[in-house]
Amino acid sequence: MSMIANRRDLDFLLYEVLGIDRLFAEQRYAAYDRESLEEMFNSAQTLAEEVFYPFATKLDANEPKFEAGKAIGIPEVKEALQALADAGLFGASFDEDAGGLQMPYVAQIAMNGMLSTANHSVYGYAMLTIAAANMLNTFGDQQQKDKFMPAMLEGRWFGTMCLSETQAGSSLSDIRTRAELRDDGAYNIVGSKMWISGGDQEISDNIVHMVLAKIPGGPPGVKGISLFIVPKYRVKDDGSVGDKNNVVLAGLNHKMGQRGLTNALLNFGDGGDSIGYLVGEPHDGLRYMFHMMNEARILVGHGATVLGLAAYLFSLDYARERLQGRHPLNKDPTSPQVPIIEHADVKRLLMAQKVYVEGSLSLVLYCGLLVDRLRTEQDADERTRLDLLLEILTPIVKSWPSEYCLEANKHAIQILGGYGYTRDYPVERHYRDNRLNQIHEGAHGIHGIDLLGRKVRMAGGRALDILIAEIDATISEAQDGGFATEAADLADAVALLRSTTADVLACDDTTLSLANATIYLDACGHIVVAWLWLQQALAAKRAVSGVAADAAFYNGKKTAMQFFMRYELPKVAAPLKLVGTLDDLTLNADAADFIGT
Amino acid sequence: MSMIANRRDLDFLLYEVLGIDRLFAEQRYAAYDRESLEEMFNSAQTLAEEVFYPFATKLDANEPKFEAGKAIGIPEVKEALQALADAGLFGASFDEDAGGLQMPYVAQIAMNGMLSTANHSVYGYAMLTIAAANMLNTFGDQQQKDKFMPAMLEGRWFGTMCLSETQAGSSLSDIRTRAELRDDGAYNIVGSKMWISGGDQEISDNIVHMVLAKIPGGPPGVKGISLFIVPKYRVKDDGSVGDKNNVVLAGLNHKMGQRGLTNALLNFGDGGDSIGYLVGEPHDGLRYMFHMMNEARILVGHGATVLGLAAYLFSLDYARERLQGRHPLNKDPTSPQVPIIEHADVKRLLMAQKVYVEGSLSLVLYCGLLVDRLRTEQDADERTRLDLLLEILTPIVKSWPSEYCLEANKHAIQILGGYGYTRDYPVERHYRDNRLNQIHEGAHGIHGIDLLGRKVRMAGGRALDILIAEIDATISEAQDGGFATEAADLADAVALLRSTTADVLACDDTTLSLANATIYLDACGHIVVAWLWLQQALAAKRAVSGVAADAAFYNGKKTAMQFFMRYELPKVAAPLKLVGTLDDLTLNADAADFIGT
Secondary structure, eight states, X not given: OOSSOOHHHHHIIXXXXXXXGGGGGSGGGTTOOHHHHHHHHHHHHHHIIIIIGGXXXXXXXXXXXXXXXXXXXXXXXXXXXXXXXXXXXXXXXXXXXXXXXXXXXXXXXXXXXXXXXXXXXXXXXXXXXXXXXXXXHHHSOHHHHHHHHHHHXXXXXXXXXXXXXXXXXXXXXXXXXXXXXXXXSOEEEEEEEEEEETOSOSSSSEEXXXXXXXXXXXXXXXXXXXXXXXXXXXXXXXXXXXXXXXEXXXXXXXXXXXXXXXXXXXXXXXXXXXXXXXESSXXXXXHHHHXXXXXXXXXXXXXXXXXXXXXXXXXXXXXXXXXXXXXXXXXXXXXXXXXXXXXXXXXXXXXXXXXXXXXXXXXXXXHHHHHHHHHHOOOHHHHHHHXXXXXXXXXXXXXXXHHHHHHHHHHHHHHXXXXXXXXXXXXXXXXXXXXXXXXXXXXXXXXXXXXXXIIXXXXXXXXXXXXXXXXXXXXXXXXXXXXXXXXXXXXHHHHHHHHHHXXXXXXXXXXXXXXXXXXXXXXXXXHHHHHHHHHHHHHHHHOOOOSHHHHHHHHHHHHXXXXXXXXXXXXXHHHHHHHHTTOOHHHHOOGGXXXXX | OOSSOOHHHHHIIIIIIXXXXXXXXXXXXXXXXXXXXXXXXXXXXXXIIIIIGGGHXXXXXXXXXXXXXXXXXXXXXXXXXXHHHHTTOTTTTSOXXXXXXXXXXXXXXXXXXXXXXXXXXXXXXXXXXXXXHHHHHHHSXXXXXXXXXXXXXXXXXXXXXXXXXXXXXXXXXXXXXXXXXXXXXXXXXXEEEEEEETOSOSSSSEEEEEEEEEOTTSOSGGGGEEEEEEESEEEOTTSOEEEEOOEXXXXXXXXXXXXXXXXXXXXXXXXXXXXXXXXXXXXXXHHHHHHHHHHHHHHHHHHHHHHHHXXXXXXXXXXXXXXXXXXXXXXXXXXXXXXXXXXXXXXXXXXXXXXXXXXXXXXXXXXXXXXXXXXXXXXXXXXXXXXXXXXXXXXXXXXXXXXXXXXXXXXXXXXXXXXXXXXXXXXXXXXXXXXXXXXXXXXXXXXXXXXXXXXXXXXXXXXXXXXXXXXXXXXXXXXXTTOXXXXXXXXXXXXXHHHHHHHHHTOOOHHHHTTTHHHHHHHHHHHHHHHHHHHHHHHHHHOOOOSHHHHHHHHHHHHHHHHIIIIIGGGGHHHHHHHHTTOOHHHHOOGGGTTOO
């Protein structure tokens, strides 16, 4: 079995559950069909397995070093990214007009997921480049696009997002980097940026930093933040790389995981001008960033998911091969040992991984398809509906996989036992890598506040109504489709979600109403994933299967859905009830309550 | 504040909750009183803070290397352990007759916990030595004790436990190491042992391995396992170290955490005889090991707890200092940022750490006191009662802290954000270190089977009755003591535990009844810790306090108890109900159900 992809599951989710073939009827995606995507997936899988995967462990053990002001890493990284560029995959999701392949977004996520599963850190450079180019493509002017995008889509120049500063992590309103207008109409960027993934490297010919900075004299706080393009090397009129732009690598962070992807402290305007180019309007930078965030947050959730998948596949394979112990009723110590997958608790750990990982993947791809539908939908009302649905799912798609695929990684280590705790096996690396996902792109608690403080209140509560209507449709289908018990359980959970939400919204005290927002976020995620598991089970039931492997696959989907409904969904009642009580215990806890001094 | 100890909490648990001063009235511990223990604690804390703590990060970054057949580490490790030996702490818990200090066991755990919090890997060498010497003291003959124990209690020779082999981790009945009788009455030990913590090092003058092996011709399985003393270097008649005993270091495991403590693959009888000395009777080795397991499992739970404590203290201190963001109602971006401890979700993460860590510590010390009471109790019936209580708590004290203090470590990283994800701060190390505790000394799932398959059934179910009687006594006290709501909640949970247990025990199908044993273990642990939190709150309520810091301390205990009752205890209902249904879903899942092939 492949250690980096479950192609059968991708096909199932994309075509049998989500029906993405409907996209091929849209003019935007008319160049694609299932066969052409399959060929692209095959190429990507080969690249992932043959080029990306083999050095993932080596890369983790040899993180880039800060030497003479440069970030020096092992050569395999550049070779792998060159191969990715050669395959044309940097620009896959961009419009043809922009030099891309105009691939359906949901398919591009699924395809690139194989690369990201195989070697998470290396793929990170590409992901960041795509994100930066995407922002440029959306908000840059034609001249900016012409100057920077082609080299990025060809994978010759990479991109970064420069938001955080040492004193401003979750609180962007407090950034201090400033942008001073130059005589030539550009800006000099002065300040330091922290936690910049891919912030420096010696891989690409140039780096295009997308930088948040404040133009002096602007409004305070988030309303005074502007967005700039700041290249590592200045770009000549002919498009070639010129002098350095005084973006100085001040140090590399030494992380627990994701070690192959540099993470840098950058000084702008250090020893000379760092020239930056304003994107869009002054003081409007945070709005541009937020506009891109839905996609960025899908990608973080997807990153967590593929790390979960990598460990799930590895531990499943291990559990099938590793002989240890005997069945409970077999007291004969001379009888052969059994594969550990025959032990009930190992099966439970594998089934939990399956529901977390495949549940996360279904959520990520569902959101990915919403992006495509927003790109193709002509009807304004339907666009509004889809937009609200994506808005309310965004904090969930970012956070739920980050929590539960980390839990899946914990289980994978457990299945390998002592071996799993060593660096000779990849599962401890997946666990270390995955711990980041609750921290970046909005820390976990921020998404709770986003969901309960903003998303469930937006458009008069319509976003939540739309989500629940979607869930109710699946419940109706399941009631008649042989899953009446599970449909009823999910309906009960949704009813509790509704009443809990109403209880919270009835509270006038904003601070109190948000005190347990993270718990609400977590429970919402469980209900959403339960719904998507029911969708998967219905799709499996609809399928007519002629081969044994497919029968087992579909049966496994049904089993996993039932596992989620029996072992996971019942966990939401207690926390939702707690949220509904508007408990003020943590809110009122004093700093001295913790250890008494 | 100290980063390695919360002395106020230790005093509270030892004296105000557990009342260990009652031990001083026992002849065995008559040499001790609170003041003498305090002096010893002060010395240990100084040693922990000044010698152990400063190089913990350096040690993690410089794990021992396998060079020319030896395990070579940094010199600080030997210096720290020498200081520990100089302080006489290797033998603290041993009887005076055996050359020890005859310290109360519970106090020794609490005291050594400071060293273990400060530098977990280094303290591991001492812990293993104490465990090996303890086994020798319990089951060795006088000649063996005279030969090996003094050097171990003086910290000149270290000890190890050699159980696992590559093909036999959780299944000891399948070990292959054999012991062949020599003409001189000793045995030649031949075979390989895997996962041996402290298995080799260049720190101590000798290593005393306690090795499980099979004498050819013995019964198959666990009934044919014998225990041997196998020194690294042979010991001359005058007690000095002689020739090497052909225990060959074949390699070191490279772990995710606990990197400062070597973990070795050892070959016995490699290139010459490895002479071993039979401990006790042939074929009785596993019984001896099991006899020591209650204490070993308390120590693993304690190891998990102190790693939780280390990160809790660090993240608490950080949360009080780190400025970030503003209160939800403050929309003025020019106002100063607040310490992040003022954010409700940060308080929730800290409170969760507090209840996990201090709840675990109360459980560990409760079990530690049971060991002391078993050593001092004269009444046979009461001894039986205490023994059964310790038996049923053993799988819980090992497992619950291993699960929830790891969760606490996850929260500590979250509080530090990006910084927490870097190796510049210790919390990611604690998280890596702690992940081991669910794996060693019986993997997590094994303890579920131990609890539900053995402990709740032993003595006709009396162990569970005894535990519940203890809990009921606290509930009664709480009902009249101002915590009626919490007492009622706990009583409901206990009632559910009773009925669930009855449902499981009524099932004739052993395999089915144990299928969800890990879930039962987890829920039991929550109920036990809820009970101990109620004990803590009652003790806090009883306390008369004259100083503000103490008032805050006691108030914090009450708040933490309420947090546990509202945020944690309600989590047990759904899983216990699931266990009671004897759900066979995971048991019946087929290997092909997971990905369909």
